[in-house]
Amino acid sequence: MKNKELRKVGLKVTIPRIKILGILESNPNLHLTAEEVYRALLESGEDIGLATVYRVLTQFETAGLVKRHNFEGGSAVFELDDGAHHDHIVCLECGHVEEFVDDVIENRQKAIADQHGYKITDHSLIIYGSCSRHECPHRNEEG
């Protein structure tokens, strides 16, 4: 239940928050921009302002419900944070995003941070490429 998730992190339960959480939950594999969340809300008939979308997403990020990523191309994207860390591989041609985790890489990162005298807060690994080998559903949107 979304109400519980919100309460748990100390946020008042409001329509915008519930709806935005809903959008993110119903697109578990997608990485949505604020604009996309906003449009999704409009489409489901909700009258929620873009500013609120930004505010709520930022609050969710602070609360640890959501992760924000700065991929190439202007807008930040948001995805639900299920607590399980993962990295991203992004197609530069169509924007499709896949996730992965690799323990070897994770461990090397810890070692490297240690070597340099840093305490890791977080890390971001993004592989950019083209997914031409699989049939990308976004492919046809261009023409």
Add this chain to the structure above:
Amino acid sequence: MKNKELRKVGLKVTIPRIKILGILESNPNLHLTAEEVYRALLESGEDIGLATVYRVLTQFETAGLVKRHNFEGGSAVFELDDGAHHDHIVCLECGHVEEFVDDVIENRQKAIADQHGYKITDHSLIIYGSCSRHECPHRNEEG
């Protein structure tokens, strides 16, 4: 000689380009924002517009002379591209950046991209943390 570098990549040799290249070369370990490059130019008495800084940096990026990174915090940063790839470890407290390369990670990335059917164009690995263990020169700027 900077003139040669510019010619080599097919760019006309102009004052702004030489100066900007100079700024980047004299700060080989720094990752400068366009704004910082701009200010450095002003300080060295050059009257070069911010728009030109952006234009030139973008041209340099296209020409492969410079790399642009999107670390956290708004502005993109630029550094000279010596051809040798490396990743970054960034201190979130003071902004200090160190570079590293790790072959194990590099290889795993190739393997992962392959597994997912992507052809790698590029990748970006940024470790965020705090460099509290070494004496960071930026530390004192806060108070």
Add this chain to the structure above:
DNA sequence: ATGTATGCAAAACATTTGCACCTGG
């Protein structure tokens, strides 16, 4: 009731672009 959240519009940034002028080859 009351403090917080929201919507709107305006502001704040980072970056790009149009255009008249200047400069390098």
Add this chain to the structure above:
DNA sequence: CCAGGTGCAAATGTTTTGCATACAT
């Protein structure tokens, strides 16, 4: 000389903020 580069200011796109109103508790 002429294409291309530059400076300035204005435009753009994204994200943030101020303020009056609406809502959750």
